[in-house]
Amino acid sequence: MRTAYTSDQIRTAERALMATVPEGTLMRRAATGLSVVCAGLLPGVYGSRVVLLVGSGDNGGDALYAGARLARRGARVEAILAGSRTHAGGLAALLDAGGRTAGTDVIERADLIVDGLVGIGGAGELREPYRTLALAAGAAPGLVVAVDVPSGVDASTGRVDGEAVRAQLTVTFGACKNGLLVDPGRSFCGPVELVDIGLGPYLPDPDVASLTDDDVADLLPRPEAESDKYRRGVLGIVAGSDRFTGAAVLAVGGAIRAGAGLVRFASAETAVRQVRNRWPEAITTVLDGPSVAEVGRVQAWVLGPGMGTGEEAVALARAVLATDVPVLVDADGLTILANDRSLLRRSAPTVLTPHAGELSRLLDVPRERIEAARMEHVRRAVAELGAIVLLKGSTTLIAEQDRPVRVNTTGTPWLATGGTGDVLSGIAGTLLSGGLSGYDAVSCAAHLHGLAAQAASTGISGGHGPIAAMDVATMLPQVIRSL
Numbered sequence: 001m002r003t004a005y006t007s008d009q010i011r012t013a014e015r016a017l018m019a020t021v022p023e024g025t026l027m028r029r030a031a032t033g034l035s036v037v038c039a040g041l042l043p044g045v046y047g048s049r050v051v052l053l054v055g056s057g058d059n060g061g062d063a064l065y066a067g068a069r070l071a072r073r074g075a076r077v078e079a080i081l082a083g084s085r086t087h088a089g090g091l092a093a094l095l096d097a098g099g100r101t102a103g104t105d106v107i108e109r110a111d112l113i114v115d116g117l118v119g120i121g122g123a124g125e126l127r128e129p130y131r132t133l134a135l136a137a138g139a140a141p142g143l144v145v146a147v148d149v150p151s152g153v154d155a156s157t158g159r160v161d162g163e164a165v166r167a168q169l170t171v172t173f174g175a176c177k178n179g180l181l182v183d184p185g186r187s188f189c190g191p192v193e194l195v196d197i198g199l200g201p202y203l204p205d206p207d208v209a210s211l212t213d214d215d216v217a218d219l220l221p222r223p224e225a226e227s228d229k230y231r232r233g234v235l236g237i238v239a240g241s242d243r244f245t246g247a248a249v250l251a252v253g254g255a256i257r258a259g260a261g262l263v264r265f266a267s268a269e270t271a272v273r274q275v276r277n278r279w280p281e282a283i284t285t286v287l288d289g290p291s292v293a294e295v296g297r298v299q300a301w302v303l304g305p306g307m308g309t310g311e312e313a314v315a316l317a318r319a320v321l322a323t324d325v326p327v328l329v330d331a332d333g334l335t336i337l338a339n340d341r342s343l344l345r346r347s348a349p350t351v352l353t354p355h356a357g358e359l360s361r362l363l364d365v366p367r368e369r370i371e372a373a374r375m376e377h378v379r380r381a382v383a384e385l386g387a388i389v390l391l392k393g394s395t396t397l398i399a400e401q402d403r404p405v406r407v408n409t410t411g412t413p414w415l416a417t418g419g420t421g422d423v424l425s426g427i428a429g430t431l432l433s434g435g436l437s438g439y440d441a442v443s444c445a446a447h448l449h450g451l452a453a454q455a456a457s458t459g460i461s462g463g464h465g466p467i468a469a470m471d472v473a474t475m476l477p478q479v480i481r482s483l
């Protein structure tokens with residue numbers, strides 16, 4: 001499990017650690033680690049041009065001390081002092097090592113730009129002159145390394161109001177910060193290198209976590225010798241309609257390829273015919289009114305993809321939500337819930353898998369606000385809707401009351417194509433029916449879905465290319481086998 005923390009959590013841990021070591025120890029550890037990473041990025045340290053962007057706080061101090069170490073090894077280090085004040089010890093160390101201060105024009109000529117403008121002490125939009133420097137660093141040809149956090153990225157949430165430094169690498173200290181895992185912040189970081197400063201024993205429970213392949217392998221339900229199809233979990237899927245059939249075929253495909261013991265599919269006749277043609281493994285029922293009583297016993301339901309939002313669909317959704325087993329609601333099912341949130345009052349867990357647009361309707365918040373502050377809104381959705389929520393997007397977030405927000409780290413931009421969400425709902429439904437909690441089911445489903453997409457998208461020469469939603473379902477058995 002990879003974990004991440006808010007700025008406040010990091011500060012509290014740092015205070016506890018600082019009380020046990022001589023003053024300046026942590027910054028020395030941080031700056032040493034930073035300088036080692038920077039040196040590794042340069043073809044040779046001697047004679048290379050390093051520019052430090054130095055803000056008024058300790059983030060600038062880290063940059064200055066690291067710059068001093070590089071200057072001692074023969075780099076030509078120039079510091080742009082951008083803050084109203086400058087870390088005195090750090091500046092003295094740099095000057096002592098042969099570095100110097102300079103104007104902004106040196107950014108253009110740098111081999112390496114070290115962003116020490118703001119770290120976990122940053123708040124809100126970058127002010128001038130930091131904003132201009134952030135833009136200049138992004139436009140310059142040199143490599144950009146962010147110190148602790150790319151300046152302009154909110155370390156606790158990943159929020160970016162206005163401009164932020166676009167780094168090719170982020171060197172972070174002590175522990176990962178939420179903003180390095182969650183978009184939009186994550187997209188400014190490049191790969192993240194963690195420098196150990198001894199914070200580990202002082203860290204609280206994480207605020208954010210992400211599952212690794214091993215975590216998912218441990219969580220996945222696996223059939224045992226005495227398992228039969230019923231004991232492995234029976235998933236009910238209510239999806240598709242007379243007009244829309246593709247979403248149903250994809251959801252059923254995701255469920256079957258993810259290893260469902262049995263899928264019971266119920267819908268209008270046209271959708272049933274398509275599913276039966278494509279997936280003879282599923283048991284199908286043509287619904288004759290808004291009841292799922294005749295479908296048979298299931299351990300979980302997937303509700304919504306392609307089912308429409310008309311009166312009949314609403315009545316059918318009501319019937320599924322009235323059952324006492326976990327229900328995963330996606331797509332049209334979410335639109336139905338947005339129009340009548342009272343449907344969410346249930347005895348069993350409900351799992352919602354919206355994208356930002358769907359969440360915008362559920363919370364009555366503009367979509368752009370959700371996209372700019374994804375962490376806040378996924379948490380708010382959990383609190384307001386009383387459900388487990390998976391928010392789809394450039395980083396998929398999974399939230400449940402009193403648990404760390406999980407960030408999914410697998411996937412490829414090629415996954416942004418029609419129908420992949422339907423496959424995801426089928427995978428998650430299978431895991432729910434197999435006995436995982438809603439939180440674990442959607443976390444593992446997102447992880448597998450992303451791995452399958454990566455596998456489907458990787459070509460014979462290793463590059464990445466287009467995928468169709470069904471390709472994701474097709475790759476699932478191989479992916480699960482490989483874990």
Ligand SMILES: NC(=O)C1=CN([C@@H]2O[C@H](COP(=O)(O)OP(=O)(O)OC[C@H]3O[C@@H](n4cnc5c(N)ncnc54)[C@H](OP(=O)(O)O)[C@@H]3O)[C@@H](O)[C@H]2O)[C@@H](O)CC1
Pocket residue numbers: 014015018026027028030031055056057058059060062083084085117118119120121122123124125126127128130147148149173197
């Ligand atoms: N604590 C430790 O043990 C260790 C900490 N370490 C390091 O310290 C860093 C935290 O240092 P920190 O607390 O001094 O805050 P930091 O991020 O440098 O910035 C604060 C200043 O920035 C400014 N500012 C804020 N927002 C702004 C904006 N939007 N736009 C423009 N300016 C803005 C504001 O300045 P002001 O406006 O007051 O001039 C504020 O005072 C941490 O990230 C890590 O790198 C490591 O050495 C390991 C050990």
Ligand SMILES: [K+]
Pocket residue numbers: 059115116117118119146147148149150151
């Ligand atoms: K920074």
